[in-house]
Amino acid sequence: HALDQKYLVLMGWGFIVPVVWGFSARWLPAFLAIPKPDASKLQLALALDLLGVLCGVTGWTGAATILLACSAVVIGLALHLVQQPLGHAKVQGIHRSFPSFVRIAYTWLVIAGCMSIWAAFADGHGGIWGASRHALTVGFAATMVFSIGPRILPHFAGVRAIFSKRLMFLSLLLLQTGCLLRVSSEPLAYDGFLSVAWKVLPISGMLELCAVLLFATNLTLTLLLGDSVFAGGSPRQSIVA
Numbered sequence: 001h002a003l004d005q006k007y008l009v010l011m012g013w014g015f016i017v018p019v020v021w022g023f024s025a026r027w028l029p030a031f032l033a034i035p036k037p038d039a040s041k042l043q044l045a046l047a048l049d050l051l052g053v054l055c056g057v058t059g060w061t062g063a064a065t066i067l068l069a070c071s072a073v074v075i076g077l078a079l080h081l082v083q084q085p086l087g088h089a090k091v092q093g094i095h096r097s098f099p100s101f102v103r104i105a106y107t108w109l110v111i112a113g114c115m116s117i118w119a120a121f122a123d124g125h126g127g128i129w130g131a132s133r134h135a136l137t138v139g140f141a142a143t144m145v146f147s148i149g150p151r152i153l154p155h156f157a158g159v160r161a162i163f164s165k166r167l168m169f170l171s172l173l174l175l176q177t178g179c180l181l182r183v184s185s186e187p188l189a190y191d192g193f194l195s196v197a198w199k200v201l202p203i204s205g206m207l208e209l210c211a212v213l214l215f216a217t218n219l220t221l222t223l224l225l226g227d228s229v230f231a232g233g234s235p236r237q238s239i240v241a
Contacts, residue, residue: 001126002059008133009056013049013068016141017109021045021075023148031151032099033087034080041078045071065120069113076106093161094150095169101147104176108139111183127190131183138179138208146172146215154222163221171214178207 025037052067076082081103089099115132123129150162162168181204189197 005061005129006057006059009053009064009068012133012136013056013071014053016137017049018046020141020144024079024144027148027152028079028081028102030090031148032081032089032102033085034083035086037080038078041074045075045078048074061120062117065113065116069110069117072106072109072113076110079106081106090151093154093165095165095172097169097172098147098151101143101172101176105140105143105147108135108143108179112136112140115183125190125192127187130190131186134179134186135183138175139183142175143172143179146175146211149215149219150222153219157223159222161222163218163225167214167218171211171218174207174211174214178204178211180204181207 021042025042028034029036048067048071052064052071054064055061055067056064085099091098112132112135115128115135119128119132146168150168154160154162181200185194185197185200185204188194189201
């Protein structure tokens with residue numbers, strides 16, 4: 001268990017989280033019509049994250065979780081996700097709920113950090129740790145992929161827009177529903193607080209699997225049937241449009 005914890009904090013908070021933060025700092029100001037990131041807060045968030053990872057891999061679990069949770073809060077402030085947009089978000093070719101799901105993803109990051117603190121000081125059977133990791137990997141990372149992917153990937157493939165905006169929304173909705181059920185029921189099931197919670201866990205998994213299949217289907221149909229961007233401009237022009 002101790003080795004797993006060190007490996008997972010390294011992969012989750014040491015690799016996935018900083019990568020998503022980097023893409024967010026580069027793309028979200030243009031996509032969401034928000035100010036450019038606050039450099040000092042961005043650096044503070046990264047420093048807290050890296051220090052938390054260092055504490056995690058050296059076995060200082062309590063300190064690590066507090067630092068990581070603080071980094072999750074600071075990055076949201078650094079990216080101005082709680083501020084009013086400066087204009088209209090760029091949702092051409094994708095579902096208009098895109099800005100909301102990006103903010104939901106960063107909410108999941110804060111939830112993951114807070115649940116990791118709870119787990120570090122109170123988890124006895126692994127359920128809280130599992131819920132915290134699920135909030136991080138599915139709630140945060142997968143939601144960002146499902147949100148940003150339909151905005152970026154079609155253009156990289158020379159296609160104008162995602163095949164179906166409704167499929168994009170449905171895949172995100174199913175992903176959020178499955179993640180919410182999983183994160184809320186896993187501590188209840190593993191710690192024996194509510195036996196019916198065990199029956200909720202497979203339902204959450206099926207919902208998330210359906211979300212992945214819809215996301216993959218939508219992208220596949222986009223690549224096979226989408227209109228070429230070269231018919232009306234270069235890919236670069238279309239991305240910034």
